[in-house]
Amino acid sequence: MERNHSVTYVIAEPCVDLKDKACIEECPVDCIYEGNRSLYIHPDECVDCGACEPVCPVEAIFYEDDVPEEWKDYYKANVEFFDELGSPGGAGKLGLIERDHPLVAALPPRDHEE
Numbered sequence: 001m002e003r004n005h006s007v008t009y010v011i012a013e014p015c016v017d018l019k020d021k022a023c024i025e026e027c028p029v030d031c032i033y034e035g036n037r038s039l040y041i042h043p044d045e046c047v048d049c050g051a052c053e054p055v056c057p058v059e060a061i062f063y064e065d066d067v068p069e070e071w072k073d074y075y076k077a078n079v080e081f082f083d084e085l086g087s088p089g090g091a092g093k094l095g096l097i098e099r100d101h102p103l104v105a106a107l108p109p110r111d112h113e114e
């Protein structure tokens, strides 16, 4: 599907089943949305400020061009998660969205205990 956004930040697999939400606090435009098992960055609402990336304790957040090969599909996951939602213009008012992109939903449970 053709999309009208420039490059964006992407949340990849390390966030799944962790969701500590450190990134949400940093985002100036409230464009990091919460699904069941992962958070997702809205590709159109993100202003590419980069504030979220360094605070993620598990390095789940990448500039689109820097997403590691093994997690390349997470770009699509972050984009497609919003196919039904459109552009709500703020994650806070929605709270928990009780679903995930199929890529995330299909993952076995991740254990983040070290």
Ligand code: SF4
Pocket (backbone or CB within 6 Å): 011, 014, 015, 016, 018, 019, 020, 021, 022, 023, 024, 039, 055, 056, 057, 058, 059, 060, 061
């Ligand atoms: S800071 Fe990282 S692990 Fe925590 S919710 Fe954000 S992307 Fe997920």
Ligand code: SF4
Pocket (backbone or CB within 6 Å): 009, 026, 027, 028, 029, 030, 031, 032, 041, 045, 046, 047, 048, 049, 050, 051, 052, 053
């Ligand atoms: S890059 Fe900036 S605008 Fe985009 S999700 Fe991160 S903190 Fe929010």
